[in-house]
Amino acid sequence: MAIEKMALVNIIGRFEDLDETLIRCCDSGCFHIEPAFKNEANSTVKLLNEKNPFGVPLKEFASLATEMGIELKETKGTRFNGWTAEQFNELSENIDSEIEEKNGEKQKLATEVSELEGAVLQVDHLRGMNSDFSKIFACKHTACRIGRMPADNLAKLQYYDQTFFFVPFETTKDFCWGMYFCANGDKELVDSIFRSMFFERIHLPDYVSGNTDEAIAKLNDQIKNKKAEIEALDKEIAVLAEKHDQTILEAYTALKKRYDIFELRRKVGAVKEKFYIKGFVPKKQADKFSESFDDMEEVEVVLLPPDADAYCTPPTVLKNGWFTRPYSMLVEMYGLPKYNGFNPTAFVAITYTLLFGIMFGDLGQGFLLFLGGLILGRKSKQAGGIVARCGFSSMIFGTLYGSVFGFEELLDPVFENLGIDFLPLKAFEQSSFILLTAVGIGIFLIAVSMLLNIYIGFRExxxxxxxxxxxxxxxxxxxxxxxxxxxxxxxxxxxxxxxxxxxxxxxxxxxxxxxxxxxxxxxxxxxxxxxxxxxxxxxxxxxxxxxxxxxxxxxxxxxxTMSFLRVGGFVLSHAGMMLVVMTLLNMSATAAKPFTLVIGNLFVMAMEGMIVAIQIIRLEFYEIFSRFYESDGKEFEPMSVSFDTEVNI
Structure with a gap:
């Protein structure tokens, strides 16, 4: 396994061709752009640092989509290619003017509904008052206050010899809702008394009239009517959304591409009246990339060796085969090797697969892992590929251990018929051999890691x-x-x-x-x-x-070296956990045996499988990688457009 060879690309052209050049670089899917210049002392050369004009209209269209309930996604369409930011702004304003009035009405109605629902909650606590609210508040010589106070303070009112009386309507564990009356001349004194008892006044809206039941009924009718108006507005907005759906999606797609491409200008150099772009492409795609600019006469594409620029480090692309490709995920997790470095994916693939099979050896459980990996591979090829390969390894070593879903004697007759007397390998009967073998595996892997380090050292x-x-x-x-x-x-x-x-x-x-x-x-x-x-x-x-x-x-x-004892330890651990499952199986009733067997195996597979996977990663990273691997490489990031709604301007 090796690392993909790269070619350094220099692109020079006139500024009128810059946008089209960047678009073609992006469409190629294989161009990794680098800052054109890193030498700050060169005053004749500058990196472009212009404000992106497409940021504002892009946010406007994202906002329009949110208001209309349109899910943003990439959409094919060419009618907006070549549009300027001003044209997009004008289009968004035209669409917004149609929906702005509807949204304003909807927001106003929603506010009114919220106020009405709040009034219902307030009035609901005053049930039992049969008088008309408007008549009570219209009294000229009497002051009336409605509100609530802590329930514990209700009994304290009897200690005040004042010209007021309090009418409670609802009392809960914490509060008492009610109203008090007093003469207008005494209202300041009475108000201060109730404030000292933490009375919280409730101000009823002017539109509340009638007694409690009548007021609540009228309020609910108003809420119902206003919600119906909101539903009607939603339908009108939905009609507008259907009308402008395709336009918004196509405009957003074109805008997002123009926005991302314009952002790449920050890495483009300006030399007098010409632009300068620098980057890398895989060597096998370099000629095809160069040919894509043949029809642009004023644009020159120069292919150079990857080390031609001392200020620019080539990115790393791991080149792996069918078996090892899924394990590149683990290598990338630790860090990529530098360009022209050593690709350890094959070593990781072999060691990880073998160690997992040794530590989690069971023919039946391994078969389930293998099938699970094939299914998972439809969604995630890397994760599914690793699980499938580890499951197959588990099947092989499970056969050597003679273990099938925890049944340790199931394969004994098979080996007897084949005349193989040293198999199957029983974990508890040969525990010393297993532990010593685990240490031996560790010694071998450490020695191989050292040999790799020696090879890399001489090469460098x-x-x-x-x-x-x-x-x-x-x-x-x-x-x-x-x-x-x-x-x-x-x-x-x-x-x-x-x-x-x-x-x-x-x-x-x-x-x-x-x-x-x-x-x-x-x-x-x-x-x-x-x-x-x-x-x-x-x-x-x-x-x-x-x-x-x-x-x-x-x-x-x-x-x-001793850390590899965990390899043998997990062999014994797996056998021990399955022994517990078999013990519970023997203790279960006949009808419960299938249930016990299935649940026990699934529990062991989930818990121990996850722990084994993590422990092998630890062995790879700390005991093996630390001896030869240097993860100082740079990731290959080809230019692309990200279709999301996060835009920073």
Whole structure:
């Protein structure tokens, strides 16, 4: 697997052809635009920084669509191609003038309905008052107040010997609604008394008349009539929406394209009376891209090698095959490699698929995952592809484990008939072998990661990385010797080699790692010198800093290796969880057994499948990627139009 080769493209032409040039670049679907110039010292060259004139009409059409209930979407149509911002503004004003009057009436009616509904809520608390509101408020010598106060204060009114009386209408746990009467001459004093008891006055609208029931009935009739008027206006607006639907969608589509393309002017350079555009296209599409401008005589397209411009870094496009393509999602999640870097997708695809099968081995459950991946692939090819491949791997290892939906003995007769006596592999009977194998897998993957790092280091002529680093040749020898020492001494019980061999395989690589920076500089420049960062460092500082780094490297060798124990741990965990399901199955009644089996398997698949997937990602990113992968690449983003309603102007 590799990285797609790119070609640097320079486009030069007259300003009258700029918009058409940008449109063709966008329509090609393969042009990644870059800022035309990055050298600020060049005063003769400037990047265009004009205000986008299409922003205002674009927002206007989006607002019109919202008012008419039209769902914005890309629509085919060519009648608005070449329109100016002024023409779009005029069109939006003409359509808006038709709907503005209707919306104004609708908003006014909605406000009136809201006020009427509020009045209904207020009057509803005054049920039981049979007098006419208008007659009560028309009294010349008596003041009347309607409102509510905390229910606890109702009993306190008896302590006031004043010329007023309070009529309660409705009392709840928290409030008491009612009205009080007093003489006009005493209303200021009485009002202050009720305010001290937190009386909240309710001001009834002037149009409330009659007694409580009559007032509510009249208010509800008014609400009903006004809502009917609103429905009639909605129908009229719907007719207008149907009339202008296609026009608005086509205009919005054309506007959004013109808006996005005009925004790209910020990356276009201006040289006297000509524009200058720079970007990248995939090399295999470069000739076709160049040919699309053949009919524009004043526009010149120049194809160059991707490294022709020192100020411009080519973007990265991962080039993967059928099996590995879905796993590019995981690589992109970590970060893309730089252009001409190493594409690790194949390595991730193989290791991820195998590790998932080992940790989640079950023939039946794997088959369900495989089918689920095929179905999911219709909506998301990457996610569905990963699930399908992991499910197939789970089926293979489930066969080796002899596990089918948790039944561990179901495949035993098959292996007996085939004469394979060492299969199936029983998790609990061979737990030590499984855990040791998991560590062995970790050692192998770490060693492969180091080999990849060495290969990448030599390709980049980075000798510190390839030879002297903790993941270079010195690190590989040191790690391999350390593993050999532990395995031979504590597992195979073999006598160690002589001290000279031990010194050769451990001490010398350790010294190389400790002094990796000066050794790498000496190998590169054929002379001994310090890097710029180390020129001011003392000998003591150099020793202390590299001592702790060396200690960190040793810890990483141990921790990364032991981290792969989780591979064997999840093999045992899966077997243990299915043992619980089988135990519950045996304890269940005959009628409940199918239900228990299905629910148990689905629970294990959902919970453990998700945990295993996450744990493998952790192994990939921390134990494997950290040894060789550098994610400092730039994503390939071809020019395109985004049909949404978010516009910042």
């Amino acid at each position: 002529k980075n000798y510190e990385k390839a030879v002297f680093g903790c993941n270079g040749i010195a690190g590989l020898i040191f790690y391999g010797s350390l593993v050999t020492f532990v395995v031979s001494k504590f597992i195979l019980k073999i006598e160690l080699a002589s001290s000279a061999v031990f010194a050769l395989l451990l001490v010398i690589p350790g010294i190389c790692i400790f002094c990796r920076v000066p050794f790498a500089i000496a190998a590169k420049y054929k002379k001994w010198k310090l890097s710029e960062d180390e020129e001011d460092m003392t000998v003591g500082g150099f020793i202390v800093e590299n001592f702790f780094e060396m200690f960190e490297f040793l810890l990483s060798y141990v921790s990364n």
